[in-house]
Each structure stands twice: as C-alpha cells, then as structure tokens.
Amino acid sequence: MIPNVLTIAGSDPSGGAGIQADLKTFSALGGYGMSVITGLTAQNTLGVRGVSAVPSGFVTDQLDAVFDDVRVDAVKIGMLATADVIEAVASVLRARRPPYVVLDPVMVAKGGDRLLAKDAVASLREVLLPLVDLVTPNLPEAADLLGVAEASDEREMTAQAHALAAYGSAVLLKGGHLGGPESPDLLLSSSRVVRLSAPRIDTKSDHGTGCTLSSAIACLRPQRDDWHSAVVDAKAYLTRALQAAARLDVGSGHGPVHHFHAWW
Numbered sequence: 001m002i003p004n005v006l007t008i009a010g011s012d013p014s015g016g017a018g019i020q021a022d023l024k025t026f027s028a029l030g031g032y033g034m035s036v037i038t039g040l041t042a043q044n045t046l047g048v049r050g051v052s053a054v055p056s057g058f059v060t061d062q063l064d065a066v067f068d069d070v071r072v073d074a075v076k077i078g079m080l081a082t083a084d085v086i087e088a089v090a091s092v093l094r095a096r097r098p099p100y101v102v103l104d105p106v107m108v109a110k111g112g113d114r115l116l117a118k119d120a121v122a123s124l125r126e127v128l129l130p131l132v133d134l135v136t137p138n139l140p141e142a143a144d145l146l147g148v149a150e151a152s153d154e155r156e157m158t159a160q161a162h163a164l165a166a167y168g169s170a171v172l173l174k175g176g177h178l179g180g181p182e183s184p185d186l187l188l189s190s191s192r193v194v195r196l197s198a199p200r201i202d203t204k205s206d207h208g209t210g211c212t213l214s215s216a217i218a219c220l221r222p223q224r225d226d227w228h229s230a231v232v233d234a235k236a237y238l239t240r241a242l243q244a245a246a247r248l249d250v251g252s253g254h255g256p257v258h259h260f261h262a263w264w
Contacts, residue, residue, distance in 0.1 A: 002031065004072055006034045006036065006075045006098075007023065007033065013042065014043060017208030017211045021256070022078065023035060025215035036063050037062070038053070038081055044251055046253035053081040054085070056082070056088040059085050074098065074222050075100065078211055079106040079116070081120070090127045101133050102215075103129070104214035105124060121144060125145050129169055130167055135169050135171055137173060138173075139177040146164065151173075152178075154195075157184075158193055160173060161186050162188065164188075170190075171189075172186070172217070181199065185231075185235070201242040204254055205242070206245075207254040208257060209257060212257055216233075216237050241261050
C-alpha cells in the first residue's frame with residue numbers, strides 16, 4: 001500500500017525546506033504527499049526575508065478538506081508560526097486521530113530568524129506535544145521548548161530527551177550542534193534510549209535537513225515495523241542526500257540537499 005502522508009508546515013519558495021522539501025521527500029520514499037500550508041515565507045538559500053502566517057481558520061479549512069476525503073496514514077508537522085495555528089492543528093488532531101504524527105518543532109531558521117512566535121512556545125509544548133507520536137528537535141529547539149540552557153554533551157542531551165518525553169511522545173533529539181566528526185542523535189522510545197550516529201558531511205548544502213529528516217520518518221513509519229527502523233532508514237536517506245547535494249547548483253548560500261539522489 002502506498003501511504004498517504006500529510007505535511008502541515010510553511011512554504012519555502014526556494015524549494016529547499018518547508019512543504020517543498022517535505023513533498024520531495026515523500027515522493028522519493030514511496031509516499032503520496034499532501035500539504036496544508038500554515039505560513040508563507042520570503043526566503044532563499046541566503047536567509048529569511050519575511051514571514052506571513054496563514055489565518056488559523058483557513059488552516060482548519062485545509063485540514064478538514066483533506067481528512068474529509070483522503071485516508072491519512074501519517075502526518076508531519078513543521079512550522080506553525082502562532083499559538084492560534086497550534087491550537088487549530090491540535091483540535092483537528094484530537095478529532096481525526098491519524099495513525100502516526102511526527103512533530104519537527106521549527107522555531108528558528110538556520111540564519112537566526114524566528115519562525116515561531118515566542119509567546120507560542122508554551123502552546124507548542126503543552127498543547128501539541130501530548131498529541132504527537134514523535135518529536136524531532138535539534139539542541140537549540142529542545143532548550144527553547146524546555147526553557148533551559150542548550151545541552152553541551154550527551155549526558156545533558158539524555159536528560160533533556162527524558163524531559164521532553166514526559167509530555168507523552170517519543171523523542172529524537174538531534175545532536176548535530178555538538179560538533180565533532182559524527183552527528184549523534186538520541187532516540188527515546190518506550191523508555192529506552194538508543195544512540196544513533198552518522199558521519200558529519202562537510203557541505204554547505206544543508207538547507208532543509210530538519211524538514212527532510214522528519215518528513216522521511218513520517219513517510220517511512222507506515223512502511224516499517226517501529227519507530228527505530230523508520231528513524232534509522234530516514235537518517236540513511238538524509239546522509240545520502242547530503243553526500244549528493246553538490247550535484248545540484250541552487251543558490252549562493254546554504255543550498256538544498258538532493259532529495260532525488262537515487263533517481264537523478
């Protein structure tokens with residue numbers, strides 16, 4: 001069965017992140033992609049120039065239109081921008097109960113621009129986290145969610161993963177910000193912590209890596225037996241997409257990963 005996978009996220013007109021990256025990932029990994037747009041951005045590989053949130057009522061309209069007609073096998077959530085949009089998405093999740101929900105807590109763009117209002121962080125943590133199955137923050141996002149200092153080693157990462165899991169979901173805490181030759185991630189699922197590492201790829205083409213990884217996990221989860229298998233295969237896909245990124249010639253800043261590296 002080909003899974004129908006829905007992304008609820010913002011738009012990146014340069015195509016490297018947001019719903020554009022999500023839909024490419026779904027297609028590359030054998031899923032049928034659908035999208036509900038929560039925000040518009042004016043951005044390119046050099047940075048974000050502006051953000052405009054979609055009204056929460058229209059986000060609800062988009063979600064209802066999809067769920068009323070199409071079987072949704074998995075959901076990936078990205079940029080939500082405001083507390084009102086978070087509440088709207090949470091309300092639909094409570095009513096529709098899709099089988100698998102992956103939350104990538106997009107809060108700050110790579111260049112430092114905020115993509116989630118500061119007053120919406122509490123809503124993301126307390127309203128949405130209990131409704132999702134897996135959350136995939138990097139170290140700054142985890143610290144922002146918890147209101148603590150950013151983890152500086154794997155011991156602190158483990159403690160923060162447990163603190164996030166207390167809200168009810170499994171946690172994939174990404175350790176790329178630690179530096180070093182490897183990028184260590186911690187997967188906390190069913191009270192068990194598994195360390196997953198991948199070689200750090202020396203490339204400037206890393207725009208949309210968080211979007212791509214979370215989308216890959218969401219697309220693969222209906223095709224795998226458990227979260228561990230989905231995460232391992234998603235990380236392998238992202239590693240190959242980073243390794244092949246130099247084959248693309250997109251922009252003069254942080255270019256995109258090569259979502260279709262296995263195809264062209």
